Amino acid sequence: MTLGFSLESLHLVEFALLYVLIVLALHVHNRFTKATNLLAAIFASFYGFIDETHQFFVVGRSFTVNDLIKDWCGVWITYFVVEFKYLRINNHSHGTTNDVVDNVFAPLNQKH
Numbered sequence: 001m002t003l004g005f006s007l008e009s010l011h012l013v014e015f016a017l018l019y020v021l022i023v024l025a026l027h028v029h030n031r032f033t034k035a036t037n038l039l040a041a042i043f044a045s046f047y048g049f050i051d052e053t054h055q056f057f058v059v060g061r062s063f064t065v066n067d068l069i070k071d072w073c074g075v076w077i078t079y080f081v082v083e084f085k086y087l088r089i090n091n092h093s094h095g096t097t098n099d100v101v102d103n104v105f106a107p108l109n110q111k112h
Helices: 003-028 034-056 065-088 097-109
Strands: none
Touching: 003 034, 003 065, 034 065
């Protein structure tokens, strides 16, 4: 593995991380829903576009479609993981922390 490949793959990681941080902020404030999940992915993708566009105006940097695609892949791969693993499989229609806790402890709270 070369250093160039490692640095190029960071595009995926950094924008996936941006998306995850937005999702975590929404989740902590009980605002995480399917709609806000989609908006978080759109925002992170748009920020990737803005980041690549600003490089066009910086000396020594360049706008490349390949970098933009890597940014977007990082966001949307992570979006689909969150969508399918968290929202759909666990049936968290609005994803509030209280619902998660209630579902986990529901069997313990049943009286025999």
